[in-house]
Amino acid sequence: MALHGLFSPFLVTAPSRMAIPSSNAPKLCASKPVQCITTPVTTTDHDQGSASRRNANYVPSFWDYNVVKSLSSNYDEKKYEMQVEELKEDVKRLIHAETDVPLAKLELLDSVHRLGLNYQFQKDIKQAIDRICEADSQLGNDLHSTALLFRILREHGYTVSQDVFQKFTDETGKFKANLGEDVKGLCSLYEASFYGFQGEDIMDQAKAFASEHLKNLLQGNLSPIMARKVHHALDMPLHWKLPRVEAVWYIHTYEQEQNKIPNLLKLAKLDYNIVQSVHQKEVSKLASWWVDIGLGNLPFARDRLVEHYFWANGIVSGPEYSAFRDMATKVICLITTVDDVYDVYGSLEELKLFTDYVDRWDITEIDKLPMHIKTVLLAMFNTVNEIGYWTMRERDFNIIPYLRKQWANLCKAYLREATWYHSGYKPTVEEYMENASVSIGGLLMLFCAYFLTADKITVEALDFIDKVPSIMWCPSVLIRLTNDLGTSSHELARGDILKAVQCYMNDTGSSEEVSRKHVDDLVHETWKILNKDLLGSYPFSEPFLSANPNIARTSQTFYQYGDGHGIPQHWTKDHLKSLLVEPFTLNE
Incomplete structure (x- = not known):
């Protein structure tokens, strides 16, 4: 197999350059004004007296967590071990x-x-x-x-x-x-x-x-x-x-x-059913965690535990990587909840405090925050420490300094967007994508995919990942663009900053149809760069290599027809039922 150490101009080592290095994409023009729709719904936070807060009015989870906790299957791996091995040997003979x-x-x-x-x-x-x-x-x-x-x-x-x-x-x-x-x-x-x-x-x-x-x-x-x-x-x-x-x-x-x-x-x-039984046990355990931690009861945040498990499962689905899916699902739940704190609930002053506490990794002054935000911050700290303990025990490596840096980078990106929103600022496409490709959370998820699946964590690989190579940046861009194509109208209606489509409209004066076509073209161009990156030589191997395109595939699955994450639609439900509930019928 011929491998090439190819790093395109897409390689980003600092958040100071544009995140869409597409030489074939239409060039950006000077800014022209476009009206941002802002019709936020507000609610009253009883922790803060009469403070008025936005509420995105997300639809509740359609999952009954008591049912999720009881998911079970007859397709135990040990029960079918001999039959599987016989079938595998038969297929191997065909292959050879x-x-x-x-x-x-x-x-x-x-x-x-x-x-x-x-x-x-x-x-x-x-x-x-x-x-x-x-x-x-x-x-x-x-x-x-x-x-x-x-x-x-x-x-x-x-x-x-x-x-x-x-x-x-x-x-x-x-x-x-x-x-x-x-x-x-x-x-x-x-x-x-x-x-x-x-x-x-x-x-x-x-x-x-x-x-x-x-x-x-x-x-x-x-x-x-x-x-x-x-x-x-x-x-x-x-x-x-x-x-x-x-x-x-x-x-x-x-x-x-x-x-x-x-x-x-x-x-x-048979293999699908056996792996499904593994996934059922995992999501059942996570449902208990989610109910106990209480974040699903926050009035402003998305309750999407099972959908977040689907994210983690999409990134690395192999049955032997249960530990990754367990901890990655928890991280993705926190990413979404923290995102809702910044996008929907927190005041700008509260968000500055939250970001400062995460950046310094110090919660001694946490009582300056209202109860809901304090709860989220403590959940983040506790979960990071839990993951750090597992990594120290199982991999003999202290990952917490690296993980807290990733969280700080994410919260700083969230804060920048919140500052734009509260000041009414309309970012250019370059400004937006430079920041939004971090704020989408893909880099943090991929970072977790490395150290939670690697047999041996190395400083060399962590240093390489910390520079955000193209093979990681491209999937983050793809998550951002596909998310924006599927959700931007809904997010603007609740009172959010301009997304990629609207930024391009604002920059160029183009129609929404033309701008959506431009963003879709960028999706295709970014995949081309990622395709070449996947032939590169890196200080890491599988399953992390495949995790990079897989995280982009997960995003495209969620947002293929609209917002299948914030408002889980029929295609999301169908995928989740197939993944977790509906085994194939076998002719015994």
């Missing part, structure tokens, strides 16, 4: 079997990945890909096999050039028109195009060409299963989907395939 049809092997590897089993066969898959690469001349010249191989190679960190698609272009460099009827090839080309890098013009053309023709083919007479696959791809590309979310859809789809492999399907269902 000699074949005269390399395309069939590629499709098998793709199915293993999309069924959620990639983590079970990592070494086997690498060996199979190496053998295919050695005999790639046998793959043929069709679009489907070429695009599938390209995607699988980049998906697994191998170096492959976009030039493999030149044979499908004409003398003008455009994709040949006759490819427009090859629905299977177009689907593969479309999925492959999302693994492109900045400056790869062929991949940009591939994305536009495949997208246009797939939309046209949907108006024709595709078979039901092929139409379903095309709809699924156009809804969100595979590269942007969470592996366990994709596994649910693909298991149902694979079940309908005529050439399905029964034992592979059975293993996928």
